[in-house]
Amino acid sequence: xxxxxxxxxxxxxxxxxxxxxxxxxxxxxxxxxxxxxxYEKTFRSIPxxxxxxxxxxxxxxxxxxFAPFVSCVxxxxxxxxxxxxxxxxxxxxxxxxxxxxxxxxxxMTPFESFRYIVFPQALRFSIAPWTNEFTVVxxxxxxxxxxxxxxxxxxxxxxxxxTYEPMAIFLTCAxxxxxxxxxxxxxxxxxxxxxxxxxxxxxxxxH
Amino acid sequence: xxxxxxxVEDLKKSYGRNEILKGVSLEIKKGETKVIIGPSGTGKSTxxxxxxxxxxxxxxxxxxxGEEITSRNACKMRQKIGYVFQDFNLFNHLTALDNVRxxxxxxxxxxxxxxxxxxxxQLSKVGLSxxxxxYPSQLSGGQKQxxxxxxxxxxxxxLMLFDxxxxxxxxxxxxxxxxxxxxxxxxxxxxLVVTHELGFARTVADEIIFMENGIIVEQGPPALIFTNPxxxxxxxxxxxxxxxxxxxxxx
Numbered sequence: 001x002x003x004x005x006x007x008x009x010x011x012x013x014x015x016x017x018x019x020x021x022x023x024x025x026x027x028x029x030x031x032x033x034x035x036x037x038x039y040e041k042t043f044r045s046i047p048x049x050x051x052x053x054x055x056x057x058x059x060x061x062x063x064x065x066f067a068p069f070v071s072c073v074x075x076x077x078x079x080x081x082x083x084x085x086x087x088x089x090x091x092x093x094x095x096x097x098x099x100x101x102x103x104x105x106x107x108m109t110p111f112e113s114f115r116y117i118v119f120p121q122a123l124r125f126s127i128a129p130w131t132n133e134f135t136v137v138x139x140x141x142x143x144x145x146x147x148x149x150x151x152x153x154x155x156x157x158x159x160x161x162x163t164y165e166p167m168a169i170f171l172t173c174a175x176x177x178x179x180x181x182x183x184x185x186x187x188x189x190x191x192x193x194x195x196x197x198x199x200x201x202x203x204x205x206x207h
Numbered sequence: 208x209x210x211x212x213x214x215v216e217d218l219k220k221s222y223g224r225n226e227i228l229k230g231v232s233l234e235i236k237k238g239e240t241k242v243i244i245g246p247s248g249t250g251k252s253t254x255x256x257x258x259x260x261x262x263x264x265x266x267x268x269x270x271x272x273g274e275e276i277t278s279r280n281a282c283k284m285r286q287k288i289g290y291v292f293q294d295f296n297l298f299n300h301l302t303a304l305d306n307v308r309x310x311x312x313x314x315x316x317x318x319x320x321x322x323x324x325x326x327x328x329q330l331s332k333v334g335l336s337x338x339x340x341x342y343p344s345q346l347s348g349g350q351k352q353x354x355x356x357x358x359x360x361x362x363x364x365x366l367m368l369f370d371x372x373x374x375x376x377x378x379x380x381x382x383x384x385x386x387x388x389x390x391x392x393x394x395x396x397x398x399l400v401v402t403h404e405l406g407f408a409r410t411v412a413d414e415i416i417f418m419e420n421g422i423i424v425e426q427g428p429p430a431l432i433f434t435n436p437x438x439x440x441x442x443x444x445x446x447x448x449x450x451x452x453x454x455x456x457x458x
Contacts, residue, residue: 101261102296102355106310106362107286116313121300197300198342 003152004180006072006141011084011134013077018084025089036085043082048143051075056147072144080137087133091125092118124195131188135181142177152176209236210272212366212397218257218267220250227253228264229421235366240398242408242429245418246444251401252293254418255368258399259288272365286314289359289367294375295351297343297358303330304339307358315362329357333387349380353387360391367391369400405448409433417441 021040024032043051056071066074095118103113142153150158156173160166213235220228227250235241243251256262258269260281269276276284298306304326311322330339333353343351352372359367369388373381385407392398392411402408408415408429415432417425417440425438436442 096296098292098294098296099298102290102292102298104261104282105259105285105288105290105292106358107282107314108310109282112313116309117298117300124300198344 002150003141006076006144006151007138009073010076010080010137013073014080014084017081018088021085022088022092026092040082040085043079048075048079048140049146051079052143052147068147068149071147072149076137076141080133083133087126087129091122094125095121127188127192131185134184138180139177212237212272214270215258216268218264220253220257220264227421231423233416235397235399237397238395239413240392240411241414241416242412243401243416243418249419250421251418252370255370255401258368259285259290286362287365289362289364291355291359291369291372293371295355297351297354299343302340302342303335303354306354307361310362325361329361333357347380348376349383352384356387365397367396367398371401373404403448
C-alpha cells in the first residue's frame with residue numbers, strides 16, 4: 001500500500017514539476033531554457049539512492065528536515081520530473097510546426113493553437129513513454145527501504161526476520177511488483193487504445 | 208469601382224544576411240485571381256506568409272480591405288484570410304469534419320450545430336461529403352488538400368492564399384484540387400496563388416506575377432505573359448517550365 005502511495009505521489013509531484021519545465025524548454029527564452037535543462041540534466045545524472053540520502057541525511061544539516069516518507073516522495077518526484085519533462089518536451093516537439101501554422105492561419109491565438117491542436121496530439125505521443133516512467137517509479141519506490149519507510153520490500157524483510165524464508169518472501173515481493181507493473185501496463189494500454197486515432201499508432205514500450 | 212481587397216506595400220524580409228523579399232508591392236481587387244510564378248527560393252512562399260503574419264516582415268505594410276495587418280491584430284485578421292499550405296497541415300488528431308469545424312467553434316464561437324452544418328456544406332462543395340468522419344491519415348493527398356480548402360473557406364474569408372497547393376501531390380491527384388480551385392475562382396473568390404500549374408494560371412488568372420530573387424520581375428495578363436513576355440528572364444523560366452511539364456498539360 002505504501003509502495004502505491006509512494007509511486008502515485010512521486011509521479012504526481014514529478015508531473016506537476018515536469019509540465020512547466022517542458023514548456024519552458026520548448027517555448028522559453030534562453031535563460032529559462034538553460035535553467036531548466038540544468039535542472040533536468042542534474043537530476044537525471046544523480047542516482048536515486050544518493051538523492052534520497054542527500055534529502056534525508058544531508059538537508060537536516062542546513063536545518064531542513066523531512067520525514068522519511070516525505071523525503072522519498074520528494075526524491076522520487078524530483079527525479080521523475082527530470083525524466084517526465086523530457087517525455088513532454090519530446091512529445092510537444094514531435095507535433096510538427098505546420099500544425100501550429102495551420103491553427104494560427106484559421107485565426108487561433110498562440111494559446112488556442114497549443115490548447116486545441118498541439119496539446120491533444122502531444123498527450124497521445126506521451127502515453128507510451130509515460131507508462132514506462134510509471135513502472136520505473138513503481139520499482140524505484142523500493143529504495144525507500146534505505147530510509148526505513150515501511151514499504152513492500154521492508155515489509156518483506158520484517159516477515160523474513162520471523163520466518164527465515166528469504167527466497168519465498170523475496171519471490172513474493174517480486175511477484176507483487178510484477179503484478180503491479182503488468183496491470184499498470186495493461187491499464188495504460190487500454191487508455192492508449194481508447195484514445196487511439198488513425199495515424200497515431202505508437203508502439204508500447206515495455207520495460 | 209471594384210474594391211481593393213489586398214494591398215501589399217514594399218514588403219521586405221531577411222533571414223540573417225539573406226534578403227528574401229526586397230520590396231514587393233501588389234494589389235488585388237475583389238474577385239480577382241492573381242498567380243505568382245517563379246523559380247523556387249525566390250520568396251514566393253515567404254511573401255504569402257508575410258501577408259498573414261505567419262512570418263513577421265521587416266518592412267512594409269499589408270492592408271486587408273484598407274485595414275493594416277499588424278502583429279497585434281494578426282489573430283483577428285487571419286480569420287479573414289484563408290491559407291492553404293503546400294503540405295496540407297490538416298490537424299492530424301481530428302476528423303475531416305472537425306478539421307473544418309474547429310475554427311468555427313473555437314475561433315468564431317458558433318454553436319456546434321451551425322458549425323457542423325457549415326462544415327458539411329463546405330466539405331460537400333469540395334466533393335467530400337462521404338469522407339467527413341475520416342482522419343487525415345485515411346485520406347489521399349488530393350482529399351487532404353480539399354479538406355484544407357474547405358477548412359479555409361468555412362471561415363468565410365475575404366481572401367484566399369494558396370502556397371503551392373498541388374506541389375506535394377501525385378500527378379493524378381492534382382486535377383481534383385485544381386478543379387476545386389478553378390470553381391472557386393469562378394465563383395468570385397479573391398485569390399492569390401503561388402503555383403507552377405500554368406494551365407490553371409491560363410484558365411483563371413487575371414494577372415500573372417513573375418517573381419525572382421525577392422522582387423517582381425514582370426506582371427501582366429496571362430495572354431501577354433505567356434505569349435509575349437517582355438523580360439528575357441520570364442521567357443527563359445516559362446520555356447523551362449514548358450519543357451518540364453510538356454506543352455500538352457499547359458493548354
